[in-house]
Amino acid sequence: MFFLVIKRILLGLITLFIVSLITFAGVEVLPGDACTTYLERQAFGEALEACYQRLGLNVPAYERYISWAWGVLQWDFGYSLSGEMKINEVLGPKVKNSLVLASASILIGIPIALLLGIVTALWRDRLPDIIISTVTIFSMTIPEFISATLLILIVAIWLEWLPGIVIVPTGATISELLPNIILPVIAISMIMTAHMARMVRSSVIQVMASDYVQMAILKGVPYWKMVFRHVLPNALLPAINVVALTIAWLLGGVVVTEVVFNYPGLGRLVIESISNRDLPVVQALAIILASIYVGINLIADLTTLMLNPRLKSLQIKK
Amino acid sequence: MNKKKEKQKNTFEKIYEVIKTMASKPSGLIGLTILIFHVILAITSPLYVPYDYKAIDPTLMLTPPSSEFWFGTDSLGRDVFTRTILGGRTALTVTFFGSLIALLWGGSLGIFCGLVGGKIDDVVMRVIDAFLSIPWILAMLLIVSLLGTTTLVLIPALGFFYGKGIVRVARAATHDVIAKDFIVSARARGHSNMSIIWNEILPNVRDAIMVEGAMRWSWMLLGFSSLSFLGFGVSPPTPDWGLMISNARGLMSFAYWAVLAPIFGLSSLIIGINLTADAFAKALGIDRSTKAPV
Numbered sequence: 001m002f003f004l005v006i007k008r009i010l011l012g013l014i015t016l017f018i019v020s021l022i023t024f025a026g027v028e029v030l031p032g033d034a035c036t037t038y039l040e041r042q043a044f045g046e047a048l049e050a051c052y053q054r055l056g057l058n059v060p061a062y063e064r065y066i067s068w069a070w071g072v073l074q075w076d077f078g079y080s081l082s083g084e085m086k087i088n089e090v091l092g093p094k095v096k097n098s099l100v101l102a103s104a105s106i107l108i109g110i111p112i113a114l115l116l117g118i119v120t121a122l123w124r125d126r127l128p129d130i131i132i133s134t135v136t137i138f139s140m141t142i143p144e145f146i147s148a149t150l151l152i153l154i155v156a157i158w159l160e161w162l163p164g165i166v167i168v169p170t171g172a173t174i175s176e177l178l179p180n181i182i183l184p185v186i187a188i189s190m191i192m193t194a195h196m197a198r199m200v201r202s203s204v205i206q207v208m209a210s211d212y213v214q215m216a217i218l219k220g221v222p223y224w225k226m227v228f229r230h231v232l233p234n235a236l237l238p239a240i241n242v243v244a245l246t247i248a249w250l251l252g253g254v255v256v257t258e259v260v261f262n263y264p265g266l267g268r269l270v271i272e273s274i275s276n277r278d279l280p281v282v283q284a285l286a287i288i289l290a291s292i293y294v295g296i297n298l299i300a301d302l303t304t305l306m307l308n309p310r311l312k313s314l315q316i317k318k
Numbered sequence: 319m320n321k322k323k324e325k326q327k328n329t330f331e332k333i334y335e336v337i338k339t340m341a342s343k344p345s346g347l348i349g350l351t352i353l354i355f356h357v358i359l360a361i362t363s364p365l366y367v368p369y370d371y372k373a374i375d376p377t378l379m380l381t382p383p384s385s386e387f388w389f390g391t392d393s394l395g396r397d398v399f400t401r402t403i404l405g406g407r408t409a410l411t412v413t414f415f416g417s418l419i420a421l422l423w424g425g426s427l428g429i430f431c432g433l434v435g436g437k438i439d440d441v442v443m444r445v446i447d448a449f450l451s452i453p454w455i456l457a458m459l460l461i462v463s464l465l466g467t468t469t470l471v472l473i474p475a476l477g478f479f480y481g482k483g484i485v486r487v488a489r490a491a492t493h494d495v496i497a498k499d500f501i502v503s504a505r506a507r508g509h510s511n512m513s514i515i516w517n518e519i520l521p522n523v524r525d526a527i528m529v530e531g532a533m534r535w536s537w538m539l540l541g542f543s544s545l546s547f548l549g550f551g552v553s554p555p556t557p558d559w560g561l562m563i564s565n566a567r568g569l570m571s572f573a574y575w576a577v578l579a580p581i582f583g584l585s586s587l588i589i590g591i592n593l594t595a596d597a598f599a600k601a602l603g604i605d606r607s608t609k610a611p612v
Binding site: 018 | 589
């Protein structure tokens with residue numbers, strides 16, 4: 001058990017190491033570098049040399065990689081090109097804002113998804129299931145930017161209930177953010193909830209068809225007791241990993257939704273830094289988003305391990 | 319010769335059977351209908367569009383829908399109906415060929431990894447995991463902003479990026495069949511590796527890979543239209559739904575028609591592809607609702 005946990009953590013770290021190599025190498029092999037982008041047409045002769053000196057680009061690539069990676073480990077991503085600000089100062093408040101948005105969506109999305117998934121599985125192929133499943137297919141397949149645009153059009157413009165665009169400064173506190181994030185949260189959680197509900201549904205249906213549930217029915221266990229004691233614990237366990245993958249996939253959706261709502265988070269930074277070819281910021285964003293992804297998956301893996309007695313004993317036998 | 323013909327006939331019969339099973343359920347029938355409608359529209363629409371899609375007319379800015387302009391006009395006075403029925407052509411072409419590329423490279427690498435195993439397999443899967451953990455949007459935006467937004471860049475870029483998930487599926491499917499008796503006996507008969515892959519493994523993993531490819535298609539369409547929505551996809555004045563939505567969005571408080579028409583086009587196509595992929599998976603006996611969108 002202990003070794004298994006250590007192994008998972010190591011695998012996660014190796015993945016992150018490869019991600020850092022990929023992003024670093026990707027930026028390295030592309031034409032142009034930070035100095036030619038920054039100096040534009042003056043990129044020759046002494047000015048270029050001075051810039052290389054200042055940004056430390058005149059040393060071999062592997063040395064720069066080591067010093068960059070060492071900095072990243074200490075939450076220091078170097079300087080951005082536009083404005084020459086320290087990247088971690090720019091990132092801090094934006095990471096916080098995006099985390100507020102993402103965690104609100106997850107906190108709202110997961111309970112609803114569980115409820116919908118269980119309801120559709122227990123009333124399989126009857127009216128509640130048909131209605132909910134149709135709605136989930138729709139909300140699952142429509143891209144975030146469309147549902148977000150429709151939400152703004154209907155709720156903000158036609159009904160005038162909520163603000164359609166988030167107008168808060170980047171450094172706003174959570175209480176200032178709250179009324180503004182209702183629509184973005186709905187837009188983000190729609191897709192995620194629908195995906196999870198479908199997974200929970202099929203997982204519950206599988207368990208309902210298993211031998212031990214049939215046995216419990218034959219023994220005369222009351223229906224709801226059977227559902228809560230025998231079905232749900234076994235059905236929700238395999239769903240954890242898939243839910244983690246969905247949350248990680250959500251990161252992309254958060255970027256698009258933030259752009260639609262003009263939300264001061266990581267999403268807009270992604271677009272801005274890529275439009276400006278601010279490669280140091282892009283590198284920082286790639287490694288941060290990848291760490292979140294790896295972290296969520298690691299947590300899901302470990303939770304499944306802790307909760308599943310079968311995996312534990314399997315490991316002891318080995 | 320005769321045998322080959324018989325085999326071909328069987329393939330056609332099988333395809334017919336699969337389509338028949340797909341159409342036997344209402345959701346599959348609806349999906350197929352929408353998809354076929356969109357494909358026909360994409361192929362034939364240039365023949366009967368009422369107006370020129372790039373004709374700008376300042377006197378007709380933001381005209382509401384009328385008998386002359388069915389879906390109204392946009393902020394540059396261009397006919398929204400014309401642009402909407404033309405808007406799916408790029409999306410469909412790019413994502414269709416993108417999915418084919420994804421299917422080919424993902425499938426072959428996956429089968430190869432599943433077959434050889436060992437160190438090579440370990441290293442490849444680590445790299446695939448690493449690629450999976452970079453959010454698609456960041457990677458796509460980076461590729462597109464550095465290499466340009468022409469179709470020739472978009473198709474391989476999307477194909478490469480959406481193929482990495484297929485590698486895993488193909489590898490797992492190969493692992494399932496590799497220990498089976500018929501492979502062992504083919505080895506014992508002295509068949510070459512290529513012949514084992516072609517005649518024994520491929521027919522058994524083909525279904526899983528094709529279902530995965532169909533799923534990728536709908537996600538790729540989502541990714542492609544998100545890119546054009548963010549301004550990193552096809553360049554104007556090419557009519558494209560994502561681009562149209564993004565352009566008309568700022569003015570939607572007085573010109574909702576210019577944003578609703580492309581939204582309808584894109585949503586219906588994505589729903590159509592999704593329902594079709596779902597029915598396809600069910601017809602081949604694969605449950606896709608347990609899969610996460612990676």
